Amino acid sequence: MQVRIDDDFDLKKIQISGQCFRVKEISSGVFMFITGDNVVFIEEEKNPLFDNGKTIEVSCSENEWKTIWKPYFDLSRNYESICKKEYGKHEFTDRAIDFGRGLRILKQDKWEMLISFIISQRKSIPAISSAVNSLSVKFGTKIEQDRTVDEIFAFPTPDQMAKATLDDLKECGLGYRAPYVYDAIKRVTSGDIDLEKIGLLNDDELFEELMKVQGVGKKVSNCVCLFAYSRMGRAPVDVWISRAIDEEYGGVNPFTEYGENAGIIQQYIFYYEKNHPKMFAD
């Protein structure tokens, strides 16, 4: 099926943006995304017939696109106008926006994001990906599809992970984070934390609620708020953002100025810091 996109949208940038850990480019220009027990294959058309926006080819039905993937890619929000609105406040931010045009803040599965970002601490992005994949293969349900030779597994549900021992988790490369994930499993399967219900809370309350889980601090909580609950006002500060604040903003956190779009701006800055070519060594 073909879909018209009337806004900034770049699959390659999204893939390497560090917010999703299971996206694969299965062949040149064809990307596989997974959420819940859904898989989709997407290709950006090379010769768009229109001068604005672009057309993409998606493997799913129209209904699945509307209910799953359109929200996943946050396509009801216009990023072009957000960029325009926030442009001009800081020269460095403007540069990051220009460089990262096409990025989007994905609306991903809440449980998967909680576990993925607990795992993310002190790990490289490739290492996070492989750990998340290991959990999926070990505990998740196989998803039927015929586009890849590799078997694809859904990220395991809390109930599927409930049978995991600490050693099982360590076998997935979690290291010292295994007890943290173990705690998350217990809190969610016991009903102590209801990931759907806390979605009704305001940003600060949601942020605090997530931090009840062992191993979830400010940064991880903000990532879950942003990448699973679409709380665009949350701006996670990691080592890259912290470095940018020091070196580009004179040590003053710029995100308060971006208000409800702080998380989106954060993503452009993170992407720029990690991916822009450096002309000179420091």
Added chain:
DNA sequence: CACCAGGTATACG
């Protein structure tokens, strides 16, 4: 093959 990775909990002062 050392080195370091989208941090956090804990122990201090």
Added chain:
DNA sequence: CGTATACATGGT
């Protein structure tokens, strides 16, 4: 309250 330190593994 702010600062220092340990932490388990894997990818490069």
